[in-house]
Structure formats: structure tokens, C-alpha cells
Amino acid sequence: EMQLVxxxxxxxxxxxSLRLSCAASGFAxxxxxxxxxxxxxxxxxxxVSRMDEFxxxxxxxxxxxxxxxxxxxxxxxxxxLEINSLRVEDTAVYYCASDLSGRSDWWGQGTLVTVSS
Amino acid sequence: xxxxxxxxxxLPVTPGEPASISCRSxxxxxxxxxxxxxxxxxxxxxxxxxxxxxxxxxxxxxVPDRFSGSESGTDFTLxxxxxxxxxxxxxxxxxxxxxxxxxxxxxxxxxx
Numbered sequence: 001e002m003q004l005v006x007x008x009x010x011x012x013x014x015x016x017s018l019r020l021s022c023a024a025s026g027f028a029x030x031x032x033x034x035x036x037x038x039x040x041x042x043x044x045x046x047x048v049s050r051m052d053e054f055x056x057x058x059x060x061x062x063x064x065x066x067x068x069x070x071x072x073x074x075x076x077x078x079x080x081l082e083i084n085s086l087r088v089e090d091t092a093v094y095y096c097a098s099d100l101s102g103r104s105d106w107w108g109q110g111t112l113v114t115v116s117s
Numbered sequence: 118x119x120x121x122x123x124x125x126x127x128l129p130v131t132p133g134e135p136a137s138i139s140c141r142s143x144x145x146x147x148x149x150x151x152x153x154x155x156x157x158x159x160x161x162x163x164x165x166x167x168x169x170x171x172x173x174x175x176x177x178x179x180v181p182d183r184f185s186g187s188e189s190g191t192d193f194t195l196x197x198x199x200x201x202x203x204x205x206x207x208x209x210x211x212x213x214x215x216x217x218x219x220x221x222x223x224x225x226x227x228x229x
Contacts, residue, residue: 047218059216095165101156101213105168
């Protein structure tokens with residue numbers, strides 16, 4: 001069974017850093033582009049970042065560009081997102097997802113990041 | 118940035134009745150490879166989003182056939198032939214032609 005499990009969320013002070021992880025299983029992780037999407041509780045969805053299957057191509061939303069780094073370890077079937085200089089407005093549930101808009105479009109259950117003093 | 122505009126934002130439906138949600142993109146989502154980089158998602162209460170329709174009008178695996186997607190230029194439509202109680206939640210459209218990928222505002226479907 002295909003599964004994406006995010007971890008690493010929690011309470012962080014403004015200006016702090018966090019590294020989110022997404023462990024994949026049940027599918028050929030190394031064959032797919034992977035993404036991070038976030039959602040402020042009670043609000044809509046915001047795409048955050050993506051990485052190609054080889055770990056060579058990355059893209060970021062303007063809201064996190066320059067503060068975030070997406071990476072992956074295909075040997076460990078794991079996707080990462082590191083966010084620095086965290087702001088209150090980064091508070092959200094962060095989802096990892098595969099192959100957005102494609103046949104193998106799957107999402108994890110999300111991990112909550114709360115930025116507050 | 119491509120803007121995705123959904124309507125309606127709220128959709129009360131009687132069980133067994135049809136429902137339709139529209140999404141308009143600010144530019145064509147047709148790639149030079151012939152694929153349309155557009156999807157419909159349903160986020161049920163307390164759950165993560167799940168894809169219903171991918172690459173424009175293809176029903177995802179496991180999605181009931183009462184769901185269908187169509188496209189005409191920059192206009193996309195999700196139709197539910199007969200709404201069931203389990204269909205409640207927020208429906209989102211999304212474009213994946215270019216970054217930043219963008220979502221519609223969401224349409225909340227509720228049962229009357």
C-alpha cells in the first residue's frame with residue numbers, strides 16, 4: 001500500500017528552523033517528482049516546493065524562497081524540507097505529495113508546524 | 118502566476134441530486150506534450166486532500182464513476198452525477214503547468 005508519512009513538525013519560535021521529513025513506502029519513490037504543500041488550518045492549499053526524481057531540479061514558492069531547502073534521499077525513500085527564519089505566517093499543516101496532477105498523485109497525512117513565541 | 122477561480126464557493130446539495138463545480142484558469146494549461154496539467158481534489162473533513170481527476174479529465178484510481186471531469190479551453194468542470202453523504206468536504210482545483218502551482222479557493226459541498 002502506498003504511504004507517505006510526514007514528521008518533524010512542532011512548536012518553533014519565530015526566527016527558528018525546522019526540518020520536515022516525509023517517508024515514502026509502497027511505490028517507486030525514486031521515479032517521481034515530489035512536492036510540499038501547506039495549509040493554514042481552516043484555509044486553502046498553498047504549494048511550497050518541488051524536486052525532480054533525481055534531486056537535480058528544485059522550485060520554491062516566493063513565500064519560502066531563500067529560506068527553504070528541499071532535498072531527497074532516494075536510497076532512504078525520504079523527502080525533506082528545511083525552513084529557516086521561520087515566521088508566524090509559516091504556521092500550517094505541511095503535506096508531502098507525489099506526482100501532483102498525475103496518475104500517481106498521493107498525499108501524506110501532514111505535519112503541523114506552529115511558529116509562535 | 119496562473120490564477121485559478123472556482124465557483125461556487127459553497128454548494129448545498131440534496132443526496133441523490135447532481136452537483137457541478139467550475140474552475141477557470143487565467144491561461145491555458147495545455148502543455149506542448151499534449152497533456153493538460155490540471156487536477157481536482159477532495160479534502161474530506163479532518164483528512165488530507167485526495168485526487169479525484171488528474172491530467173485534466175482522467176478519473177483517479179478508486180474514485181467512484183459518479184465523478185467526472187471535463188475541460189473546454191481554460192474552463193474545467195467537475196460533475197457528481199448523484200451526490201452521496203460521503204462526498205461532503207472541500208473541493209479544490211489545481212494547475213501544475215508552471216510554478217508556482219496554484220489552487221482554486223475551494224468549494225465547500227454540504228448535504229442539505
